[in-house]
Amino acid sequence: MSDTPLLELRDISKSFGSVQALTDVDFEVRHGEVMALVGDNGAGKSTLIKCIAGTHTADSGQILFQGEEVQIHGPKDAARLGIEVVYQDLALCDNLDVVQNMYLGREAHDRLRRLKEPEMETKTAETMRSLAVTTIRSIRQPVATLSGGQRQSVAVARAVMWNSKLVILDEPTAALGVAQTEQVLALVRRLAEQGLSVVLISHNLHDIFETAHRITVLRLGRNAGVFERAKVTQQEVVHAITAGVPTKVSGIPATAGTQA
Amino acid sequence: MSAADVEIVGQDAPPAPPPEEEEPTGLSGFIQRSTANIRAGNLGVLPIVVGLIFIVVFFSFAATNFFTADNFGNIIIQMAGTTMLAYGVVFVLLLGEIDLSISYVAGIGALAVAELQKPSASGSGMSGLLAIPLAILLCVVIGAAQGSIVAKVGVPSFVVTLAGFLIWQGVIVYRLAGPGSIIIQDRWINYTGSYYFSHTAGWLIALLVTGGYAAGVLFGVIGKRRAGIPVGETWLIVTKIVGIAIVSFGVVAICNSASIQGTPLGLPLAAVIIVFFLVVLTYLAKRTLFGRHVYGVGGNAEAARRAGISVARIRIVVFMISSAMAAIGGIILAANVNSVDTNFGGGTLLLDAISAAVIGGTSLFGGRGEIRNAFLGGAVIATVSNGLNTAGYNPGTIYIVTGTILLLAVTLDTVARRLQVRAGR
Numbered sequence: 001m002s003d004t005p006l007l008e009l010r011d012i013s014k015s016f017g018s019v020q021a022l023t024d025v026d027f028e029v030r031h032g033e034v035m036a037l038v039g040d041n042g043a044g045k046s047t048l049i050k051c052i053a054g055t056h057t058a059d060s061g062q063i064l065f066q067g068e069e070v071q072i073h074g075p076k077d078a079a080r081l082g083i084e085v086v087y088q089d090l091a092l093c094d095n096l097d098v099v100q101n102m103y104l105g106r107e108a109h110d111r112l113r114r115l116k117e118p119e120m121e122t123k124t125a126e127t128m129r130s131l132a133v134t135t136i137r138s139i140r141q142p143v144a145t146l147s148g149g150q151r152q153s154v155a156v157a158r159a160v161m162w163n164s165k166l167v168i169l170d171e172p173t174a175a176l177g178v179a180q181t182e183q184v185l186a187l188v189r190r191l192a193e194q195g196l197s198v199v200l201i202s203h204n205l206h207d208i209f210e211t212a213h214r215i216t217v218l219r220l221g222r223n224a225g226v227f228e229r230a231k232v233t234q235q236e237v238v239h240a241i242t243a244g245v246p247t248k249v250s251g252i253p254a255t256a257g258t259q260a
Numbered sequence: 261m262s263a264a265d266v267e268i269v270g271q272d273a274p275p276a277p278p279p280e281e282e283e284p285t286g287l288s289g290f291i292q293r294s295t296a297n298i299r300a301g302n303l304g305v306l307p308i309v310v311g312l313i314f315i316v317v318f319f320s321f322a323a324t325n326f327f328t329a330d331n332f333g334n335i336i337i338q339m340a341g342t343t344m345l346a347y348g349v350v351f352v353l354l355l356g357e358i359d360l361s362i363s364y365v366a367g368i369g370a371l372a373v374a375e376l377q378k379p380s381a382s383g384s385g386m387s388g389l390l391a392i393p394l395a396i397l398l399c400v401v402i403g404a405a406q407g408s409i410v411a412k413v414g415v416p417s418f419v420v421t422l423a424g425f426l427i428w429q430g431v432i433v434y435r436l437a438g439p440g441s442i443i444i445q446d447r448w449i450n451y452t453g454s455y456y457f458s459h460t461a462g463w464l465i466a467l468l469v470t471g472g473y474a475a476g477v478l479f480g481v482i483g484k485r486r487a488g489i490p491v492g493e494t495w496l497i498v499t500k501i502v503g504i505a506i507v508s509f510g511v512v513a514i515c516n517s518a519s520i521q522g523t524p525l526g527l528p529l530a531a532v533i534i535v536f537f538l539v540v541l542t543y544l545a546k547r548t549l550f551g552r553h554v555y556g557v558g559g560n561a562e563a564a565r566r567a568g569i570s571v572a573r574i575r576i577v578v579f580m581i582s583s584a585m586a587a588i589g590g591i592i593l594a595a596n597v598n599s600v601d602t603n604f605g606g607g608t609l610l611l612d613a614i615s616a617a618v619i620g621g622t623s624l625f626g627g628r629g630e631i632r633n634a635f636l637g638g639a640v641i642a643t644v645s646n647g648l649n650t651a652g653y654n655p656g657t658i659y660i661v662t663g664t665i666l667l668l669a670v671t672l673d674t675v676a677r678r679l680q681v682r683a684g685r
């Protein structure tokens with residue numbers, strides 16, 4: 001695999017009025033990597049994600065996708081690049097079944113705008129099988145009847161189905177029990193095994209150490225370290241989250257594994 | 261069965277992986293799934309069908325001339341207008357919105373055809389064949405205007421359509437203040453309420469409905485087979501087709517044996533209109549991009565918006581459909597009495613139409629409901645009203661009974677929903 005990261009953000013700054021949400025933040029996701037993004041409340045995780053997803057536009061800085069500089073001005077730009085976000089609320093329609101949710105807004109249809117139900121059902125079944133989501137009895141049951149973990153799986157599968165290269169998961173396990181969390185984490189690992197890159201936002205260090213390859217820490221809108229999971233302890237990450245010193249003085253890039 | 265298996269092998273289709281959990285098949289499996297569904301709160305149309313049978317049996321004993329072929333035709337004609345309005349209401353309710361203007365938009369539709377067909381001083385008026393589409397078009401414009409205010413400006417639909425309720429009522433009263441009423445003489449318009457097909461035509465229509473349904477089901481099965489998706493139980497499919505055949509031929513048989521003062525009647529045109537819109541609107545709701553988006557917006561508008569669906573456009577089109585169906589219903593109701601007067605669109609029309617949709621199981625909170633709910637609800641309301649009239653009850657009783665049924669139906673549905681939430685997790 002090439003050394004060029006799939007996604008690279010350089011010197012991203014974003015302010016809302018007088019509030020400086022992000023200051024010169026660097027962020028990098030490699031091919032087939034699970035990159036955890038952690039930080040305390042208000043550290044700038046959501047803002048950074050929204051800059052990638054196109055909900056916000058950064059005030060300054062560069063975004064490189066597969067080595068090429070790109071402009072992301074809206075969710076459609078992000079989707080075109082192959083970036084999909086699964087927000088915490090999942091954005092599922094409870095009254096629709098799994099297939100209908102997977103295709104919401106992108107339904108397969110013919111010239112007369114009639115739905116191609118068999119095609120959608122087959123592809124959904126394929127996607128579910130490739131992700132080894134086996135706990136859902138029928139993909140024709142309404143999402144309202146699914147458990148929290150299954151709902152998360154549907155939302156992730158939907159993000160994956162559209163030839164996406166980067167899937168951003170916002171707190172995917174926040175509302176789940178132990179067994180269901182395990183289900184979702186296994187799914188995240190499978191995504192990476194299949195060559196997708198994943199950004200995992202979480203407050204739960206246990207989850208992160210279970211799945212992530214690397215961990216980016218933000219603190220007060222600045223970089224507070226990028227760690228290799230294998231070479232760091234939870235205590236060190238907690239320290240970076242709560243008391244990390246900016247790893248980057250203006251103009252000098254941070255290096256992987258740098259510690260304060 | 262075996263022929264299809266051979267065909268799949270012949271196409272070198274990849275073998276389907278074994279299902280994780282074998283679903284029980286056959287009759288026992290069907291019953292097992294059905295009871296599981298009912299336990300989980302998916303009552304479907306079961307309660308209303310049972311209720312309708314109960315109502316019919318009750319009035320058959322309570323009124324001597326209720327359970328007759330003649331009266332069956334009456335009920336069909338009486339339910340047609342309200343049911344058209346109720347069909348439109350289902351779409352509006354699917355979005356979690358409300359349209360209170362439909363009864364007087366129906367009035368506007370009726371007033372428009374009446375005005376257009378009215379013979380002018382110089383000669384004859386416009387033919388109904390032209391007047392009807394024009395009246396519907398006018399109401400679609402009204403619906404588009406109301407829908408735009410809801411969707412683009414963000415005024416709650418309750419307020420917009422309440423204003424519409426008053427405004428369109430005002431227009432009708434204003435326009436008819438002088439003449440009091442307009443008589444409808446155009447035969448095409450009046451046909452919607454009083455045309456009966458010949459006996460042979462009736463049988464042909466029954467054949468067409470059965471054949472069309474069977475063909476639709478078969479195409480669906482073939483499509484699924486090709487895609488390698490599990491097809492429902494064969495015996496269940498056959499049972500459904502046979503059921504449709506029995507119902508359609510049964511309805512025609514009853515209608516054909518009816519007569520009025522010795523003149524034999526037949527299948528009323530109103531019955532065909534009811535079934536036509538039932539089929540077309542069900543198709544629109546269930547099989548098209550638009551219909552799917554309506555359910556999506558009704559289920560979670562924010563999710564639909566993020567998925568790239570134009571929520572405003574869906575809302576506006578739904579209000580247009582609602583007004584169009586109101587216009588059609590209004591024309592049928594006017595044809596029933598061959599005139600439009602200042603009271604047109606008043607009385608219980610609005611609430612009957614909404615009740616019909618809701619009694620049938622359409623949720624007021626959006627995302628859940630089907631066109632057939634309005635059909636069954638319309639049948640219940642028309643049957644109760646007809647039965648109580650035939651049995652000679654005070655009109656007050658009709659309101660009390662209809663209200664009680666509405667309350668019962670929604671209570672049952674609410675309890676069922678609560679069970680479903682529990683069963684789901």
